[in-house]
Amino acid sequence: MGRMEHIDEDLTLYRDMLIRCLEREVLPHYDRWEKQGHMPREVWNMLGAAGMLGPDMPEEYGAAGAPFEVNLMILEETCRLGLAGLSTGLNVHANIVMPYVNNIGTPEQKAYWLPKMATGEVIGAIGMTEPGAGSDLAGMRTNAVRDGDEYVINGSKIFITNGLNAGLVVLAAKTDPSKGAKGISLFLVDTSLPGFKKGKGIEKIGQHTSDTAELFFDNLRVPASALLGEENKGFVYLMQELPRERVGVATQAVGACEGAMALTVDYVTQRKAFGQAVSQFQNTRFKMAELRAEIELVKAYLAQCTARCKAGVMSTEEASILKLTSTELQCKVTDTCLQLFGGYGYTQEYPISRFYLDARVQTIYAGTSEIMKEMIARGVLGR
Numbered sequence: 382m383g384r385m386e387h388i389d390e391d392l393t394l395y396r397d398m399l400i401r402c403l404e405r406e407v408l409p410h411y412d413r414w415e416k417q418g419h420m421p422r423e424v425w426n427m428l429g430a431a432g433m434l435g436p437d438m439p440e441e442y443g444a445a446g447a448p449f450e451v452n453l454m455i456l457e458e459t460c461r462l463g464l465a466g467l468s469t470g471l472n473v474h475a476n477i478v479m480p481y482v483n484n485i486g487t488p489e490q491k492a493y494w495l496p497k498m499a500t501g502e503v504i505g506a507i508g509m510t511e512p513g514a515g516s517d518l519a520g521m522r523t524n525a526v527r528d529g530d531e532y533v534i535n536g537s538k539i540f541i542t543n544g545l546n547a548g549l550v551v552l553a554a555k556t557d558p559s560k561g562a563k564g565i566s567l568f569l570v571d572t573s574l575p576g577f578k579k580g581k582g583i584e585k586i587g588q589h590t591s592d593t594a595e596l597f598f599d600n601l602r603v604p605a606s607a608l609l610g611e612e613n614k615g616f617v618y619l620m621q622e623l624p625r626e627r628v629g630v631a632t633q634a635v636g637a638c639e640g641a642m643a644l645t646v647d648y649v650t651q652r653k654a655f656g657q658a659v660s661q662f663q664n665t666r667f668k669m670a671e672l673r674a675e676i677e678l679v680k681a682y683l684a685q686c687t688a689r690c691k692a693g694v695m696s697t698e699e700a701s702i703l704k705l706t707s708t709e710l711q712c713k714v715t716d717t718c719l720q721l722f723g724g725y726g727y728t729q730e731y732p733i734s735r736f737y738l739d740a741r742v743q744t745i746y747a748g749t750s751e752i753m754k755e756m757i758a759r760g761v762l763g764r
């Protein structure tokens with residue numbers, strides 16, 4: 382059997398398992414979780430038990446050593462089913478934090494954190510953004526000062542996905558404030574340490590199930606062994622790992638586009654106006670045709686990028702083109718689809734409204750569309 386057939390088989394197997402587990406444990410409760418603004422902590426343990434947390438991580442750390450595509454499939458399916466809040470938490474935990482630990486960590490760091498993350502005992506978050514430094518990460522103020530065999534960390538982070546539930550935060554802090562981006566280091570911070578404080582959850586307009594928090598560090602002491610990789614190389618690691626994060630976000634975008642299209646096809650074929658189904662109006666047919674065509678193009682580019690990301694040869698420019706086009710398309714698809722629902726699209730009763738609201742942040746986090754354009758422009762025009 383060829384490698385591709387193996388991957389297809391794995392994908393089918395995992396997809397069936399995932400959908401069964403979501404139908405049983407998540408879908409019946411999801412509306413309630415969205416309304417209350419968070420999901421029960423145990424959902425993570427349930428997903429861990431079902432093998433859905435970092436399936437592509439090595440087997441020696443309690444994961445399945447499955448292909449990268451399986452991890453992406455989980456992000457795509459959760460978004461297709463309208464579970465974007467859950468999906469974003471998963472993207473951060475399993476497609477960002479676990480790979481940071483696995484790719485950059487020492488054998489001891491991996492052996493300590495990865496098995497706990499695979500079961501859901503520990504939830505991962507990544508802390509880069511600060512109130513005064515979002516797009517311009519080099520301006521971060523959180524700092525870590527070496528003191529004997531410890532670092533003392535002071536500062537704060539904002540908009541941290543999984544922040545409230547996190548047991549581990551991959552934290553970016555300045556170890557040499559005089560050097561800008563070249564003075565940033567990454568730390569594996571155990572959130573149970575004294576000096577680590579979590580703010581209240583941030584109330585968002587969408588993705589309510591995903592917890593987003595402010596974090597504060599007040600003379601937080603971490604052992605020197607918590608340094609991830611080498612000192613002052615944090616920015617290099619961030620740049621190295623960002624393409625994968627962006628493939629994850631793009632995969633979520635494609636899943637959401639497919640989910641929104643499916644809901645809309647159902648609705649417009651049933652809804653009648655002027656004595657015919659809404660699907661019969663040329664406007665509806667052309668709009669849906671245009672969206673389908675654009676989705677297929679993004680899917681083809683995503684497939685190409687996934688292969689290049691897996692091979693470790695995907696460039697920042699490619700990742701930026703993918704993130705920009707896929708998330709802007711998601712916003713267009715969900716907006717256009719909502720319009721075809723008429724007034725019902727604007728109600729909470731119809732899930733298309735959730736697709737619309739959940740989409741909006743996709744062009745903002747993991748690098749805004751404007752920053753993506755800057756990255757692409759560097760390739761086109763130089764710096």
Ligand SMILES: Cc1cc2nc3c(=O)[nH]c(=O)nc-3n(C[C@H](O)[C@H](O)[C@H](O)COP(=O)(O)OP(=O)(O)OC[C@H]3O[C@@H](n4cnc5c(N)ncnc54)[C@H](O)[C@@H]3O)c2cc1C
Pocket residue numbers: 473506507508509510512514515516517539540541542543585593742745746747748749750751752755
């Ligand atoms: C729900 C949610 C979850 C998030 N999760 C995380 C997380 O887990 N971890 C984390 O570290 N961060 C997270 N973020 C933060 C996110 O990555 C930042 O919000 C984002 O990078 C933008 O930074 P900012 O909000 O400070 O906006 P700013 O950087 O202040 O940008 C404001 C506006 O200026 C534009 N702009 C900035 N610079 C330029 C430029 N050079 N050229 C043109 N336009 C420019 C931006 O595109 C934007 O339109 C999350 C955010 C949200 C909303």
